[in-house]
Amino acid sequence: QVQVVESGGGLVQAGGSHVLSCSASGSIFPITEIGWYRQAPGGQRELVAEITNGGSTNYGDSVKGRFTISRDNAKNTVNLQMNDLRPEDTAVYFCRAYNRRVIFWGQGTQVTVSS
Secondary structure (H helix, E strand, O other): OOEEEEEOOEEEEOOOOEEEEEEEEOOOOOOOEEEEEEEOOOOOOEEEEEEEOOOOEEEOHHHOOOEEEEEEOOOOEEEEEEOOOOHHHOEEEEEEEEOOOOEEEOOOEEEEEEO
């Protein structure tokens, strides 16, 4: 049973920084991609950032230059460093892990940016 567990959500002031963490465990196949998506109230789930086990990264346009994703392959953990946070970054952030067979989602963690 694969478990994807997020941590680090909370309330942050605009312009501040925050870190989200995620770990994926229990997969018998390598986790090839792991990353973050977010969903604001009334909105669709969108890509924030993802990273492959080879280190390739992909960022959503709205976070490029502000957010940085990093990964520990041995532990299947990923951190999302979020800088210069804006009220429009307020959303539920979901961790997504992919082992080339199945996509696994975490339960989500709320990030609220106050103006």
